[in-house]
Amino acid sequence: MKSAVETLNPTRVRLTVEVPFEELKDSLDAAYKKINQQVTVKGFRKGKIPARVIDQRFGRGAVLEEAVNDALPKFYTDAVNEGELNVLGQPEVDITELKDGELLAFTAEVDIRPVIEIPDYSGIEVTVDSIEVSDEDVDKSVEQLRDRFASTNPVERAAAEGDVVTIDLEAKADGEVLPDGVATGVQYTIGSGELLDGIDEAVTGLEAGGEATFTSELKGGAAEGKAAEVTVKVTQVAARELPELDDEFAQMASEFDTLDELKADSRKRLESSKQYDQATQAQERVLDELLKLAEVPIPEKLLAEEINTRKHNLEHHQLGQMGLDLAKYLEIQGKTEEEFDAETKEQAEKGIKTQFILDELVNKEKLNVNQEELTEHLMRRAQSSGMSPDQFAQAVVEGGQVPMLVGEVARGKALAVVVEAAKVTDTNGEIVDLDDEDDDEAAETVEAADSTEAVEADTKAEDKAEEKADKNEA
Template sequence: MKATWEKIEKNLGVLEVEVDADRVSAALDKAFNKVVKKASVPGFRKGKVPRPIFEARYGVESLYQDAIDILLPEVYSEAVEQTDIFPVDRPEVDVEQFAKGQTFKFKAQVTVKPEVTLGDYKGIEVAAENVEVSEEEVGQELERLQQRHAELVVIEEETAKSGDTVVIDFDGSVEGVPFEGGKSERYSLELGSNSFIPGFEDQVVGMATGDFKDVTVTFPEGYQAEDLAGKEAVFKVKVHEIKRKQLPELDDEFAKDVSEFDTLDEYKADLNKQLADRKAKENEATRETYLVDKIGEAAEVEIPNAMVESEVQNMVRDFDNRLRTQGMNLDMFLGFSGQTIQDLQDQMHGDAQKRVRNNLVLEQIAKEENIEVSEDELMEELNTMAEAYKRTPEEIQQILAANGSLGSLREEVQLRKTIKFLLDNSKEVPADQLAPVEEVQEEAKEEAEEK
């Protein structure tokens, strides 16, 4: 097989391939064995028609498309490997020659991974690490714990306010006609949770136990039930109960209830340490994000739209997986939020483009700096995954190899090593002296225009 690659634009080129006639003949044999099972010729059972009889009746040309479908994927993959290109989208294939006794010639227009011209990536200024924890931050954490361990107490005399939980009956209608899902009895609703149609909860605020009220709202234009979208609805609401959070006292007893410590002071000291550890991890993530974004914006790269769209699909799939861990799924989320899948993809487009850019830049830096992943490092990652999933490293490796993800894991470890390399070669400065990434982006744009 002969294969040549010629670039016609930055990320676009033509792959020309010629395959030996012997392989064409073998593909025709496979095609015949496939179609003869369904071929109907008088005097012969299906699957038993001799090849010469079949070709005399239907013509050898009837096998060409099936033979191409069999041969093209394997020779395309071989040509890609032979020419050392990295396609990022489906090729546009033009078959120039395919016939019995002849070579198979085709051209494929292929979008490939773009070239990256790096800007400066060593000595980049990042914020100096700061893990100091203030008394205010400890106090805020204690307040969150109070809220988490608060009891709901029935309020008899006061009216409902934001943050209260009200037990209500509601019966909704549009133009006097009830609609599905618009009625419930003794429903517990936390005011301010924004779990109902916009405007509903605000109008319940101020109601007292035993009150009746007509609540008028308008369904969002993108509401999941199309027959209700954009329409005005009236809900007849009755308040049965109002419940308000009663916070526990911040004392030694509280510390004993929520922790392993006997005194509040001991617990506060431990909280201080936990918050410092958390802040250190958050700071590290922030520093890494800033560093990668800044280096990414300083690089020159034209990103094929196919790579961005592929990343958007990955992000949607990851989002769906996260929703499922919370007992939801993507369809439910879209219904509740009144969005379409296109709305969600449009929101993710900018982040997807940044991810693709940054990953391309990090890959190029890894190449420039010869940053590779050893077998020991890969095994360490497999051990970590095995511990998390309660499996053996060998099982994890087999699972990843079976679904083709072992290479992706190696790439992920390489990216993390590259980011660590960049952080180790950065320069720490006070946070207030850092230039926003947007300024870096503008400077890179101006330099590109000057060129």
Template structure:
């Protein structure tokens, strides 16, 4: 087999592949035997008719198509390897010559991975934030714990305040007509929680038990129901019950109740330690991402649209997968967000393009620096993965191979090593 490579436009090449006549004839003979088992030819058992009669029965075109089904794929794959190109899409195949006794010739036009023009990626001098945790953050966390462990008490008299939970009946009207889904009974609403339409909860502040309140609001223009979006509405609300949080004092007894510590100071110190650990991780991730972003910004690459489209496809698939855990599907999501798939895919494109560029730049840097993952390193990472998920590392490896994902996994490890290289060479 021989291959000619021609670059016909940026990121698109055309392979002219020539398959020897003998190889094509062998494929045609094999195809005839397979077709013989599918057709009825008088005087012969299935699979036993001579090729000439099989060809007469099915036609030469069908015979050639059967041969091509089994020959083109391997021939194209061999041509890709021989020409050292990196396709990112399915090829557009055009038959140039197909005749038994002659070489089979076909052309395959395909989009390939683009070349990256690397900019500066060492000595970027990205500054890392300082890790700081002040007393205000510790007090904020203490108050959160205090609020979390508060006791709800029902007040006998008084007015609703911010932070109270009011049990209410309500019914909504637009232009004096009740609308579907706008009615509820004995609903527990946290005042200030932001659960209801903006402006609703604020108008309950100051209301008393047993009081009926008219609440006037306007539905947001982006409201998920088109029938209500942007419209003025009146809600008739009756207050049945008001519950208020009773906060425990912040003292040693509180520390004992909500933790394993004996004193409030010990609890504060533990909070400080955990906040510092969280802040260190946040700062490290932000620093790492900033180094990557600067290296990517310094590089130039023209990304084929098909690569962006595929990344958008993956993002849509991930969203659909995540929604399924919430018992939702894309149609429900579109109805709730008042959008559609076209709008969503368009919103995803900038992020998808940036993601693809980042991967291409990291691959380019790895190639320039000779960064690779050895078999020992791969096995070590699989061992860690196996320990994490309590699975046999070899079984994990075989699973990745079976799904055709081992090379993707190895590339992710190369990317991790490349990022580590960038961080280490930032100064």
């Protein structure tokens, strides 16, 4: 076999392959054997039809077609390996010559990973938010905890904002009560915005036994999106009472004995959270600067597939779980379809560039992923998917997603190398030391830029788990 590689552009090549006919012998034998099992000829036992009879009865062309289809993948793979190509996706194959007994010639056009020159990233400088926790931040955190321990007591007065009212609801559309438009004994906190638009105004000022009618667009049910006439009746008004902020509250709401200890712990937690956010911000900004420095051509076909995959994942997985369609999502986001398409393309381009350049950096720095790193990453991914580590691991293995997870960790380690070499300062001008940050956090940043693989891995893992659960039930 002879092959040659022609570079069409930085991300696409054409392979020209010539195969001597004798190299088709195994595939020709396999073709005759396959046809033998599929056809019957009077006078011959099934599977024992001579090759010359098959040629006469069914045509030599049918045998050659079967043999070529069988042999092409091997010859294509051999040509790819000979050319040391890193191919992407499926090739477009064209048979240019097929001379029985003499020669098979074909061309294959395919996208390849571009050759990327890793830029000098030692001069990257970024600025991130400083870690500042104010007394107000601590007070807000403690107040949120206090709010969770609030109690409610019935009162004999008109309902006001912050009160918890028990209500009965009846929704009508076109004068008819909707099949799913009646609810009783619903508890609602006035001002929370958790029910229908207009309900806060309707119930505010009502006492137990009071009733009001208002018009609102239904957010769910059979008449979702329609304007309905809603009658609300208040059956109870209860005031929320917050516990006193003292040592007794600290003992009730935490493991601490005093309020001062509780506040100190809240400050520590807020600082830790802001430190994590700062590290993530540094990684994101360093990655953006790295992408600006590198020339990364993108295969058009790969970009189109990436855009379609992102749209599919959003519509059929993320939005589906929230009970939304794309139109409703765009309405909530205040975006046009054109704006959404432009953003999706931009995100897809960034994701591909991120993967290409970090993979190249993995190879250049000879970065490896050990079992402990992979296990830690897998456990974090399992937690985010809502599955147990064992379930997620088994589903990942069965779905063939292990290489994908290894790639995520490796790219995270590559990004960590770049971050370590960069100069990171906060808004106060202080140098930020990120040496203690986990490589797995960098992997999260990589996932955020290249979310398609992450969503696909989680989706396939969940699908595998569901399939297994269905089989067990059966």
